[in-house]
Amino acid sequence: MAYMRQIAAEVDPQTAQKANASTSCFLCDAFQTDMLSEDASMRGVLHVAKHNVILLNRYPYTNGHLLIAPASHVNSLSDLSPDARAEMMELTEVTQRMMRQALNCQGINVGMNLGRCAGAGVPGHIHQHVVPRWEGDTNFMQTIGGVRVQPQALDQSYAHLRQELQKLL
Numbered sequence: 001m002a003y004m005r006q007i008a009a010e011v012d013p014q015t016a017q018k019a020n021a022s023t024s025c026f027l028c029d030a031f032q033t034d035m036l037s038e039d040a041s042m043r044g045v046l047h048v049a050k051h052n053v054i055l056l057n058r059y060p061y062t063n064g065h066l067l068i069a070p071a072s073h074v075n076s077l078s079d080l081s082p083d084a085r086a087e088m089m090e091l092t093e094v095t096q097r098m099m100r101q102a103l104n105c106q107g108i109n110v111g112m113n114l115g116r117c118a119g120a121g122v123p124g125h126i127h128q129h130v131v132p133r134w135e136g137d138t139n140f141m142q143t144i145g146g147v148r149v150q151p152q153a154l155d156q157s158y159a160h161l162r163q164e165l166q167k168l169l
C-alpha cells in the first residue's frame with residue numbers, strides 16, 4: 001500500500017482556513033470561484049466544471065500537484081451523485097493528459113484519502129489528488145517526509161497549467 005501512503009499528507013486545513021475566511025472550507029470556496037476574478041489565481045483554481053473544481057494543491061508533493069474536488073461538502077463518494085462522480089473521473093483523465101503534455105511527466109499518482117486515519121487533511125470534503133512524477137524525482141521517503149516546492153514555483157505554474165488545461169476542455 002505504498003502508493004496510498006504516498007498521497008497521505010496533504011493540505012494543511014488551518015492554513016487553508018486562514019487563506020479563505022469566507023467559509024470554513026477552501027474546497028467549497030474553490031467551487032464558488034469566479035474564474036474571471038483575481039480570486040481564481042489566489043485560490044489556485046484552474047477550472048470550475050458543472051460538479052467539480054480543479055485547483056492547485058497549496059502544499060504539493062511536487063510542482064503541478066492538483067486536486068479535483070466536488071461542489072458538495074461530503075466525506076464519501078457515496079454521497080455524490082453519479083453525474084458528479086463521473087465528471088470527477090472525466091476531469092481526472094483531462095488532467096492526466098494535460099500533465100503529460102504540459103509538464104512532460106513520466107508518471108502520475110491518482111488517488112483519494114477518505115477519512116482522517118487514511119490521511120485526509122480535509123476529511124469533510126473529499127478530493128482527488130493528481131500528482132505528476134518524473135524519473136528521479138523525490139523518492140518515496142522524501143515524499144512522505146513532506147518535501148515541498150517553493151510558493152514562487154506554484155505561482156509561476158498556475159498560469160501555465162490553467163492555459164494548458166483550457167486547451168483540452
Ligand SMILES: [Zn+2]
Nearest residue numbers: 025028073125
Ligand atoms: Zn467543503
